[in-house]
Amino acid sequence: MPVYKSKTLATWIAVLGGTFGLHRFYLRGLRDPWGWLHLPPALLGLYGVQRMNELGQDDKLAWALIPLLGFTIAAGMLAAIATGLTPDEKWDARHNPGAPARATRWGPVLGVIAALMLGAAALMATVAFSGQRYFEWQVEEGRKISQ
Template identity: 65%
Template sequence: MTHRRSKTLATWVAVVGGTLGLHRFYLYGFRDVLGWLHPLPTLLGLWGLERVEVFGHDDRVAWLLLPLLGLMVSLAMLSAIVYGLTPDEKWAARHHPGEPPQRTGWGPVLGVIVALMVGAAALMSTIAFGGQRFFEWQAEQARSIAR
């Protein structure tokens, strides 16, 4: 018999530890390949954040690494939203077939609300940061050509 996977817990694990793939490990175990693909880009993004603190905003390596963190946060929040909005019947059929669905209540809904706020902020910040750095790079290229 397999362990019953809680939709509420899966939603909140994705919100809190989704950038490291913890939600994938909760649902599919430690053999899940997609779960193991989460930590590296997240850690590279955190390294980019550290580089900004050490070298300032002009560090080009940080320009490349920071968007990874924003994208991983956005991906984790999207997973939480998908989990939280999955109907109870579909969740039960996928994660514990043959058993009746459990009514989940407000737990996943609150997780979805938090995930929407955090995910939207992360995605908008990532797009703004990437756009700003791109246009600064374009302006720098134009200045170097004009010289």
Template identity: 60%
Template sequence: MTAAPHRAPRRKAVATWLAVLAGVFGAHRFYLHGWRDAWAWAHIPATLLGLQGLVRMQTLGQDDRLSWLLLPLLGLMVAQAMLTAIVHGLTADERWNARHNPDRPAPPAGWLAVLGVILALMVGATALLSTIAFSGQRFFEWQIEEARRISQ
């Protein structure tokens, strides 16, 4: 029988900061669950589509309807990454260790996780509110444009 390979403890502060800095690409999930995590890989195409919407809007202007659909995807990916950082950072150490370090306890996260949560809250709230405002504005502009087109 072979022993399980030695795995370094998964630290809460590292997972929190990975979610803040590169969570839109699933870095926190790769850290916690490994390279075979399907949800981690799902972050990449969604974020790239959102970035394509940003590039289209910068290149073609605000009248490009495809960018209206793609750009909010980027905002939602940023918001979900920040929410994940908040959840990771605020998870109790005992629960964190039971879930991610069942064989041995990891050192307490300390203030690094708390600082990550604070930054994630600021960035996530900004991204979510901006996405809602942008999507709402574009939707109502589209409705007005359609009403004008029909009335002519």
């Protein structure tokens, strides 16, 4: 007998672990290739954060890697939003075929609200960080040329 896949649980797994593809593993199992594709950019982004903590903000590799983490966080939040806003009937037809439809109530809605806040913050911070570092690099290169 197939295991029931909860829309509420899938939404919250995407909010809390979507950066690493955990929502994909919950829904499709450990053999899901798209779930495994979340890991490399997320881990590289975490490595960039670690490098910046150790070497400071002038480390160019760190500022190239950190946006990967921001974008994977935003992608995980987008998955949470898409999951949480899927109508219950469509969800059950896709993930629980043959099972009676279950009303999900407020759980997925609260997950979508959390995902909107976290995803927007991650995306804005990523764009701001990347833009700032890029323009600082441009100023630095301009100084080198003028000397």
